Amino acid sequence: MSELPAEGGHGAVPLADVPTGVGVPAPEKEWPLYEVFVRGKRGLNHVHVGSLHAADDRMALLHARDVYTRRNEGVSIWVVRADAITASSPDEKDPMFAPSGDKVYRHPTFYDIPDDVPHM
């Protein structure tokens, strides 16, 4: 019997010998990918919540509302074309972040203050 794990999600699905489509080009021209950011309420930052495809900016915004804010999850949405995002390398030991690694003096806990000094 082929593998059918329960954690296929909404019911067991077969895993063995199922084609994945990884690296296969889209069968027709795909709408651009947008990343979606939602501000939960006033006073909070917009936070990345996921992505979607849309033909244009306005459709992306309307779809983002329907997909990501069906239960008052947000008061404001940003949609950004995924290809417009510039990102750092995903490597955790990225040398780009090395300059901050050895500067412990940037943290308040680096400094010894006598216990009897108040409000510090």
Added chain:
Amino acid sequence: MTLTETPTDDDLAAGLEAGFEATIARNDRIEPRDWMPDGYRRTLVRQIAQHAHSEIIGMQPEGNWITRAPSLRRKAILLAKVQDEAGHGLYLYSAAETLGVSRLELTELLIAGKQKYSSIFNYPTLSYADVGTIGWLVDGAAICNQVPLCRTSYGPYGRAMIRVCKEESFHQRQGYELLTTMMRGTDEQRAMVQESVDRFWWPALMMFGPPDADSPNTAQSMAWGIKRNTNDELRQKFVDMSVPQAEALGVTLPDPELRWNEERGHHDFGQPDWEEFMQGVKGNGPCNAQRMAHRRRAHEDGAWVREAATAYAAKGLDTPRSSLGGNSTTERTGR
């Protein structure tokens, strides 16, 4: 390493693999642009894509009852629930896509029958009570499966599952409430509920997949942190949760072997018909052909809409960027 030595490809590969294993061992999450073994990527795509397909196909059995729901309240609830299923499918396609697969290609693989969806959706919804039973038992079983997936090792999948689980609770509760309402009604309504539970109990148990003895690759998925519990563990949990719910509802679960085992601290129960399950997976379940035909038709009938939207976007007829500003649309809808 001195400057005169350059690492070989094998050294680099070993380093990448060690980094991946270390992330898993720390119980940290793997993120889309991390290096990952090909088997891990492919297992995830199969699991996430087919989970997405299940959500999308899962709209059909209940969508069937939207126009016939008995009141405006029930109609609104059912519409919201079916819309959620579409949303769940989209969260999951979004997660699958981060693994380097095109969303349109996944749809093609589904409608070509090369990727599958959960067999539970190949059972017909013969009475309105089925809407309640699906919420209670089918979505209840899905919750058992999906809660552990919130901690799965692949970041985007876990995040999608957290969103899904929050909404799934509404699905289960609306179903159970619908059934309790019918149980307070006439003898005929109570009989409808019992008949519906009789049909869905065994297929719901099948949702957890074959017994662990028949799941040879579970160990690999668990080592990768994709999977957190075995099929039998989850099935047991579901049975233990459902028994008191069935008692409170006043229905009988159709299993003569079902009884409390004091020694184990769990319920003993019978096995579903695994031959029926495998027939469903192979495409021979009661509604496989209908579900696939409907999905294929929806995709083909939508082609002109996709083309028109693409053409409209190409003409640049979109609302000027300045007037979008992130709030004009939201203000109109009162959010």
